[in-house]
Amino acid sequence: MMLKRDVDLKAAVEAAWAAAAAHRGEGKVASYIPALARVDPMKFGIAVVTRSGEAIVAGDADEAFSIQSISKVFMLALALNRIQAMLWERVGREPSGSAFNSIVQLEVEKGKPRNPLINAGALAVTDAVIGDGSPDEAVAALLDYLRSAGDDGAVLTDDEVATSESEAGARNRSLAYFLSAFGNLRNPVEDVLSAYFRQCATAMSCRQLARAGLHLAFDGRDPVTERAPITPSRSRRINSLMLTCGHYDNSGDFAFRVGLPGKSGVGGGILAIVPGEASVCVWSPGLNAAGTSLAGAIALEALVERTGWTVFA
Template sequence: MPNRNKNVDPDQVRAAVDAVVAEMEVIESFGKLIDHIEGMSELEVNRFGVCVVTADGDVIEGGEASHPFPIQSISKVFALTMALEAHGDDVWKRVGREPSGDPFNSIIDLERKKGIPRNPFINAGALVIADMLLDREKPQHEDVAAFLADHIGANDFDVDPDVFDKEAKGGYTNRALANLAKSFDNLHHEVDDVMKLYVRQCAIALTCRQLALAGRYLMLSPSGRKKKISLQEAHRVRRINALMLTCGQYDGAGDFAYRVGLPAKSGVGGGILAVVPHVASIAVWSPGLDDNGNSLLGTIALERLSERLGWSVFGSVPQVGA
């Protein structure tokens, strides 16, 4: 586990980021593009960006860190945070906390569990979380976009209209999941209202820099306007990080934990948000996906960055000759 009192050397992080960016340029396997997200099928699969924001406030970027991409399922982390802020542990009466073992959009397990999704990071779980957000009274943040603007410190990003329109008009599997959850009385609002909120959060387009800034609160360190973190917030973030580690990479969470060793959440837009508790928030982006729907280059980059800097929740390994 990283030492919360250890200062991070920005020069060391810069050297590691530069080395990883150079290595990503020569890797020959990039993964495959997803075709159901507007504009994704035209991208070059070898594009790559990374940004590291440290607890000390240093921002280190590499590659195409300023290229915006739809965050897709990464938005589920922020939606879950908002739901827990509003409803506390009542969230877990309607959503589980276990890895699914099935594809992220599987409908079979939802039927087996009588409308209770396995976890908040599969699509069924995210739809129930969206339903909970519609239940809030006088919320601090209107929606995930407002939450992100507050945590990034600026509202200089957009909801991708093409992505929103295509997924709002389609999304038939998600509608089926929502209807099935509603048939078990685990969706309290109209399916169209839940879908609109869910699709909108998935269509938010951020750069690696913006995503890393948005994830600072997951470091369990004060950031942005906050001078300190309450005990309640700390417990909440620890639990969110635990779920990111066990459920955040679709059906590849175990392999990701083995290789990278950090809490993280991916999205089929090619982004991954990873957290080094008390040390750093990391965002990577590359649109080529592996068989589980995770960014192939992004996962490799995080694995190598973790190795170079000794960043793992399972303990650091001294480098040879150190």
């Protein structure tokens, strides 16, 4: 996968930002989480980090936002590092075709979530990362991972958002208790939720998140630092799950329009991986009906049109 001949990447990023800028403010912010309901819907940033570590940015690319479900990608990496293939005994690998917080599917399928990127699956993954340790240790492991992968020690949890999520977390509590009832949580429900709400409340900018995802574009090895947080096979599996499951019941449309592995979060961010080339992060808080950034998806579609980046080339 390579850039189209004679493409100026800086110009392509600026064109992608411009193509989506008119859609700022469209969609709906995640109002069910009070702290996210207060975010300015006109914010919009994009960052592309290449093999050399160079960042090409536009808009609000250096403003921190709540990464929310994008954290599931990195927790999945930690869980695979910790318990390896045993994770798949507890979580499936199929697209859900349902909303990210569906309870019906979890009950019908006897407590085994369809994949690790829906909320129920992510709760099981978080439980696996906690293991015999504590919620605090699991959150610290995530922050260490992001700081190391992003070569940036400034990544933090937004405690206000975490508290807000916990206070509005009835649906996630229901999912966690369903998992526990079917024997798919090893730790107390509130311990798992404590770690889960804090992982989702991680605050990062587009520039930071794109940099932290760069190793996923190069088989798990950072091309700048040469650190390898995960093995090549795990990196490829994570990318495949991002492509098929990264946007809930909007995953097929995203693959059709953008053609890259990606993971959205209801904070308005999307992390997209360009294998062998780059990592991309966009952020715009207005969401479509499936919980994916509306303007962000438009920007990514415009970017791949200009660059020729797609896993289907």
